Amino acid sequence: MENKTPSVPKWLRFLRERIPVNIEVFEELSKEPIPNHMRNWWYCLGGTPLILFIIQAVTGILLTFYYVPSPTDAWESVRTIHQEVPFGWWIRSIHHWGANLMVVAVMLHMLRVFITGAYRKPRELNWVAGTGLLFTTFGLGFTGYALVYDQLSYWAATVGINIAQQFPFAGPWIARLLRGGDQINPTTLTRLFVLHAGALPAIMLVFVGIHVFLLRIHGIMELEASPEVQQTPLTVEEDRAGKRRFDPNRYFSFFPDHVTTELMVGLFLITFLTMLAIVFPAPLGAPANPEVTPLHIKPEWYFFPVFRWLKLTSLPIGMGGLLFAGLAVVLWPFVDAVLRRRNPKNELGTLVGAGAFLTFLTFLLWEALA
Amino acid sequence: MTEQDGTMSLRFKKIIVALFAVAFIAAVVMVGLIEKERAKPEKAAVVYADERSRTCIECHEQKHIAVDWNRQWSQSRHAQKGIGCIACHEAQPDDPDKWEHENFLLTHVPSPMDCAKCHEQIAAEFADSHHAKAAQFIGSLDNILGEVAEGGPAANLGCRQCHGSQVRLDDKGVPIAGTWPNTGIGRINPDHSSGTCTACHTRHMFSKQQAREPRTCGRCHMGPDHPQIEIFEESKHGIMFAAWREKMELGADKWIVGKTYTAAPLCATCHMGATPTQPNTHDVGLRIAWTLRPALSQRQENWEAKRNSMMEVCRECHAKTWVANYFKMYDDAVDLWNTKFATPAIAIMSELKKANKITPTPFDDGIEWTFYELWHHEGRRARMGASMMGPDFTQWHGFYEVAKHFYTKFLPEAEALLPGVSQPALQMPEHSWKRGMTPDRIKQMLDFYQQRYGQKVQ
Numbered sequence: 018m019e020n021k022t023p024s025v026p027k028w029l030r031f032l033r034e035r036i037p038v039n040i041e042v043f044e045e046l047s048k049e050p051i052p053n054h055m056r057n058w059w060y061c062l063g064g065t066p067l068i069l070f071i072i073q074a075v076t077g078i079l080l081t082f083y084y085v086p087s088p089t090d091a092w093e094s095v096r097t098i099h100q101e102v103p104f105g106w107w108i109r110s111i112h113h114w115g116a117n118l119m120v121v122a123v124m125l126h127m128l129r130v131f132i133t134g135a136y137r138k139p140r141e142l143n144w145v146a147g148t149g150l151l152f153t154t155f156g157l158g159f160t161g162y163a164l165v166y167d168q169l170s171y172w173a174a175t176v177g178i179n180i181a182q183q184f185p186f187a188g189p190w191i192a193r194l195l196r197g198g199d200q201i202n203p204t205t206l207t208r209l210f211v212l213h214a215g216a217l218p219a220i221m222l223v224f225v226g227i228h229v230f231l232l233r234i235h236g237i238m239e240l241e242a243s244p245e246v247q248q249t250p251l252t253v254e255e256d257r258a259g260k261r262r263f264d265p266n267r268y269f270s271f272f273p274d275h276v277t278t279e280l281m282v283g284l285f286l287i288t289f290l291t292m293l294a295i296v297f298p299a300p301l302g303a304p305a306n307p308e309v310t311p312l313h314i315k316p317e318w319y320f321f322p323v324f325r326w327l328k329l330t331s332l333p334i335g336m337g338g339l340l341f342a343g344l345a346v347v348l349w350p351f352v353d354a355v356l357r358r359r360n361p362k363n364e365l366g367t368l369v370g371a372g373a374f375l376t377f378l379t380f381l382l383w384e385a386l387a
Numbered sequence: 388m389t390e391q392d393g394t395m396s397l398r399f400k401k402i403i404v405a406l407f408a409v410a411f412i413a414a415v416v417m418v419g420l421i422e423k424e425r426a427k428p429e430k431a432a433v434v435y436a437d438e439r440s441r442t443c444i445e446c447h448e449q450k451h452i453a454v455d456w457n458r459q460w461s462q463s464r465h466a467q468k469g470i471g472c473i474a475c476h477e478a479q480p481d482d483p484d485k486w487e488h489e490n491f492l493l494t495h496v497p498s499p500m501d502c503a504k505c506h507e508q509i510a511a512e513f514a515d516s517h518h519a520k521a522a523q524f525i526g527s528l529d530n531i532l533g534e535v536a537e538g539g540p541a542a543n544l545g546c547r548q549c550h551g552s553q554v555r556l557d558d559k560g561v562p563i564a565g566t567w568p569n570t571g572i573g574r575i576n577p578d579h580s581s582g583t584c585t586a587c588h589t590r591h592m593f594s595k596q597q598a599r600e601p602r603t604c605g606r607c608h609m610g611p612d613h614p615q616i617e618i619f620e621e622s623k624h625g626i627m628f629a630a631w632r633e634k635m636e637l638g639a640d641k642w643i644v645g646k647t648y649t650a651a652p653l654c655a656t657c658h659m660g661a662t663p664t665q666p667n668t669h670d671v672g673l674r675i676a677w678t679l680r681p682a683l684s685q686r687q688e689n690w691e692a693k694r695n696s697m698m699e700v701c702r703e704c705h706a707k708t709w710v711a712n713y714f715k716m717y718d719d720a721v722d723l724w725n726t727k728f729a730t731p732a733i734a735i736m737s738e739l740k741k742a743n744k745i746t747p748t749p750f751d752d753g754i755e756w757t758f759y760e761l762w763h764h765e766g767r768r769a770r771m772g773a774s775m776m777g778p779d780f781t782q783w784h785g786f787y788e789v790a791k792h793f794y795t796k797f798l799p800e801a802e803a804l805l806p807g808v809s810q811p812a813l814q815m816p817e818h819s820w821k822r823g824m825t826p827d828r829i830k831q832m833l834d835f836y837q838q839r840y841g842q843k844v845q
Contacts (some may be wrong), residue, residue, distance in 0.1 A: 227725045284407035291414040
């Protein structure tokens with residue numbers, strides 16, 4: 018009798034023999050259960066920074082083809098990219114606006130996670146990884162702004178590094194690491210470039226890996242489920258058994274439904290970024306001149322609150338406050354757990370979060386309008 | 388499409404995806420159209436002009452008056468660095484060349500003093516150079532020829548366009564015709580400075596690339612009396628440049644022979660360019676040991692250092708012996724001109740003057756034209772051809788013409804005016820062949836050359 022087993026194409030056999038992984042595992046992964054509330058796009062802000070990170074990586078690589086990280090040539094190379102390289106202005110402007118949108122997206126995502134309490138047990142460590150992504154995003158913003166090497170960016174970097182130097186304990190070391198000496202010198206730009214184009218993206222990838230890994234093993238928190246369900250992630254066995262998966266009233270599949278949502282967000286973002294690039298191309302001021310300090314030095318807008326805070330306080334209080342605020346953000350899930358253990362209905366956390374966010378916005382606007 | 392609870396169905400999302408995809412394609416098409424528009428040279432972005440300069444640009448564009456300077460400027464390094472119209476054209480109330488124009492106090496004629504506001508060292512080097520003094524030819528034989536024998540209008544558009552005019556203004560500060568427009572390199576400006584940077588760095592692009600082009604030097608260094616550009620083009624150096632000009636990195640900021648480029652040396656390489664051991668200079672005479680301009684060539688002041696400086700440039704491409712031997716041959720050729728032709732010709736002209744056979748007025752006697760062409764045209768061609776390795780200019784356009792006109796024109800004309808005046812010259816061993824080519828005389832002459840120039844002549 019003829020063998021009726023469906024024949025496997027040659028190329029697939031070739032691959033299976035060399036990569037002996039059960040393809041069903043990938044199929045399982047693609048069926049990751051997504052809670053129904055995620056059908057609303059505004060709950061999908063976690064994917065937005067990832068999409069923006071990909072856009073930043075692609076445009077960043079293209080910019081690196083022409084960018085020259087030396088004090089004598091940096092500004093000129095940015096000008097060349099913007100004015101002479103075909104489509105250079107577009108790529109640079111997308112990178113510029115993508116960086117700004119990324120900060121917005123990360124903050125909005127954190128705000129949503131905070132308000133919905135999605136950082137609570139067992140997801141505390143994922144919040145910590147998320148704060149790592151926030152600080153890495155700030156680091157990329159700071160170093161990227163410095164690379165433009167016009168007057169504003171040069172002096173913002175100079176002042177930023179001087180501020181970092183005042184940070185308790187590690188400050189002088191951080192400043193020296195960034196500058197490559199006690200003063201700004203030609204190697205400073207090289208270091209900022211290496212951080213921006215190499216080290217920080219690598220760190221970000223590691224954090225993204227941890228973030229996504231923890232997300233997948235915890236499962237996305239069900240917004241409307243009971244606290245017991247929210248706090249009990251699926252075990253591996255339950256997951257394999259498809260315990261919750263096929264309840265269409267509570268879940269839908271990662272593929273194709275959620276992937277389509279992310280595709281929608283991605284297409285919106287790239288279109289929106291292109292429109293921003295057309296209407297507001299990335300600015301470029303006069304070349305950096307270390308001998309002429311501009312009248313007004315301004316960092317990127319997301320550092321405005323820190324800038325205003327430091328203007329309002331003495332240096333030790335200012336730096337101590339920053340350190341305290343930073344630690345509070347990173348360790349908030351554990352602080353919150355202590356508060357709730359004392360009184361499970363305590364909503365002090367929400368109040369603290371709202372207060373912190375409003376303070377951030379107030380300081381931001383204060384510095385922007387000053 | 389949407390569920391009752393307000394969430395989106397997969398089908399609805401797919402439609403949104405399709406709409407965004409169309410929107411994205413439309414946005415990219417828009418980017419493409421903008422890119423196409425930006426690529427047009429006249430649309431080059433003018434983004435760094437200061438506010439006052441923008442006023443100039445907008446008004447000139449609006450009225451369509453001399454708009455091309457704006458479009459050229461917009462492609463210049465100045466435009467990229469925010470150096471606008473005002474930076475160079477602004478005048479102060481006590482400036483002699485001030486001109487009130489549309490509520491701005493301006494000058495028509497920016498001078499090296501204006502350029503020196505940013506390019507101080509370059510302006511200082513230029514001020515020390517012969518280029519800055521080129522207008523001081525007034526009173527020379529050339530000037531009398533142009534101004535008197537030929538006539539003023541010829542001098543305005545001839546001599547002065549290279550040497551430079553003395554720019555004069557009317558009482559409103561507007562330059563007077565006949566003195567301006569002028570971009571002669573030694574121009575005397577209304578602010579009393581000398582020279583013009585735009586002689587080489589043509590306005591309004593002020594390009595290094597264009598200034599380094601040999602044709603830029605060739606605008607003036609050409610023709611029967613100083614054909615440097617033709618000599619260069621004939622030379623190996625010129626041939627190499629013609630063949631490999633795309634390898635010359637003419638627009639490079641740091642333009643160092645042996646480092647930035649190796650294909651060929653240009654005028655700017657040898658006379659001005661940076662080498663691994665020497666900085667670039669705008670004093671074009673710093674590496675010139677001889678002056679070949681007058682009838683009798685003379686060593687320049689401090690000529691040994693200048694010669695060493697030039698030899699150092701040559702040694703970037705040539706070995707020491709090559710360079711030393713070449714300069715020996717060049718010095719011999721200059722010496723040959725000086726001793727064999729220039730010295731006796733000058734002496735004969737002096738004798739004729741003393742004997743009142745020619746008047747003190749230049750160019751009113753035929754022999755004065757013959758003598759002038761002998762040294763000013765033919766003699767220079769021979770020496771300059773030798774200086775820049777142009778064999779045909781050394782020989783056929785040079786020493787051949789010199790010898791022919793010295794023996795067949797100059798000496799007969801001098802003899803006709805004052806018989807016997809050429810006899811002392813003809814007693815020189817170099818001229819002994821004229822008395823007949825006997826074996827003794829030929830040997831005497833060959834021995835003389837061997838002794839004087841250290842080489843065997845067949």
